[in-house]
Amino acid sequence: MTTFVDRVELHVAAGNGGHGCASVHREKFKPLGGPDGGSGGRGGDVLLVVDPQVTTLIDYHHSPHRSAGNGKPGAGDHRTGGEGGDLILPVPDGTVVLDKQGKVIADLVGNGTSFVVAAGGRGGLGNAALASARRKAPGFALLGEPGDSLDIVLELKSVADVALVGYPSAGKSSLISVLSAAKPKIADYPFTTLIPNLGVVTAGESVYTIADVPGLIPGASQGKGLGLEFLRHVERCSVLVHVLDCATLEPGRDPLSDLEMIEAELAEYGGLDDRPRLVALNKIDVPDGQDLADITRASLEELGYEVFEVSAASHKGLRELSFALARIVAAARAAKPVEVAARVVLRPVAVDDAGFTVTYDEKEDLYRILGSKPERWIKQTDFSNDEAVGYLADRLARLGAEVALGKAGAKEGDTVVIGSTEDAVVFDWEPSMAAGAEMLGRRGEDHRLESPRDAVTRRREREQIRDDAAAEYASFNPMPRREIEPVDSDEDI
Template structure:
């Protein structure tokens, strides 16, 4: 089954907790703390693979999980880190969060992207030994792994996209010019999944995609809808295939242009070539009549070529025109890429953002990535661990700011989303 869009939940592994332990061996007096650090949680890494061509395996697998790190142990033994979970996806898969923000765009074979990061392991009490704290009786908890609700969307990466109304002959054309062998029949929506074919021309290989037929109103969900148009978002050039036997040839062309324009990304701006197909079924006089009507509708926007995909008539001139457009598009994109490289973009690193304090009644909420991380790793049941957190807050200036806000003795101080715990002022 061809599946090109799925929703999944990604859960990277949690970090292991640090250990609280003291060395107890014969003849060794005051052995000191020897609790090891927790292991790191496993990451989730997505890998682009040409061996995958659908997202069908995620139709029922709604969760992708990486193992958590193990807890530290005595004798300063670190916990084992969770193994990374590599998820293989088809080349052309775009991953977004539920707000539509792009997390990864897999555009080439073996491309790897760390999509969900495993949690950091907590430090054991051996880590906190110092000249002033010789017997620390606390350790850190491990950080939770990242959890992301994501959408995998497959957008095929083809050089040329074939679009046209049902039965315009797209499947016949892709069979005629390439190694593709799609199902061909004389009824609407014969093609229910995009077909791909490779065309060799001038020492180059162009990948063609045959997109399921459009109808008027596809952008409103009629017929197969316009969902399959996502597969030509990345194409360089489009071929508009028009059936020469149609009695409303100008309308057919306009429907294609309107539906491409109505798509969420205006696909009508892409370079295109128009092919008047099935001319072998018409007389010379009829061909010239239809060609004249179509050229008038197209104007100077694109070249119109009359062909017969079935008998391979004028296929070579069509491929030459397509190749010329692909080359022009590629050179233009390279110029844009060079211009963009010259730009220097300065952005604020959100991870370095400081803290903020919000007052709610007598209580306070402290937010900020760094302090929230310390709070998550703190065992709030352990007096020494809480004392360490307060010391960190003092060094960061948080305690001073709470004093300026007239925090009262016993006021509760929460962190982030309040799930980690609280301390009293």
């Protein structure tokens, strides 16, 4: 049974926001007590958190679908819906988050590091929150926003200071077992190590981690053997140690040819040229092992390598090797830039940024409105409620979508799409539609709840909006348009 998994595909879904409530306060002798619908609760987030107790991704291999809790809907009497519970997914240190196309989303290094991979949807506003001095009795509420839903890939890259690389059965696991307290599986056949082993080494006052990579063979960078699966685990290491077998019985192999092959595979994999290298001539305790080490040492030093003759069985040379590694690791740590506290970066919105764009799609012969606000608004709108649709029209008009469509060349009857996904809203544009929503009275107004002075003020505002919209539209689109009858009194509404 598989006990180590270092790459999984995971589908995560954040919680949906709860719907707002449309409710009217009712009690004896108060038939029009006003709106009292509460807002919906926020949907839960999906977070990835580095946990030192987790060393593998096997849990997500068996259960790849994870979702957070949904927000609760609002209720009458100004009761807000409960928030959905966040879903915390523990991952090992060194986990890389990628999208389906292989683009890195986050690199999680360090215990406690967290990342919100899917954000929960915001709850919809209830009609109590939508009420205003001009919209005293909204008969609608906003829907909760759906939470993020996406497929991601988690890859584990071991966080170690030293990586041991070499042929299968070169003695890497044996060296880790004597240099640290780790107890990897050791046997006299190739590919004994099926997972990267980690150990902690103490050399004087220095403490560092060491890892062995399952045996590399020719073609490992192209997928042969196990190398391609585990070469990613050497990417974070500060130093590479070539463990060369001085007691191999395979024909055609010797320490120099092994080194050449491993270096070729590392170069093919890429990204490791800047790592310092050491050479450990292993198994010098066996017959002819010391002789082969003596023969090849001079050639390796001519190539620029620092060479150590070691034996996991007799422990010869291990102290010198551990202190040399401690020296290089200390130099690598000192060369790293000093981590500074996170700074808040302010990115002010441009003065001329309208928050949305209008483009014409010649292929489909339609105008498309894109932007975070209009796309969010259509998700919040209950299209079965006329008041909610009118409220959406009012919001789009105030945002400037009416004017932008005219400047883009849209004519009455042209197809307009808001959004770019399958749930986009499609409608035939009527230039007077949004302005008409304002002129005919804001959705949710109840004239029984306003004073005569408010009625006069409201009528004058509608007339001014009508005149301004007609003048601005005529300035960039002088096509004949349907005349709008002026509103003389509230009875005409």
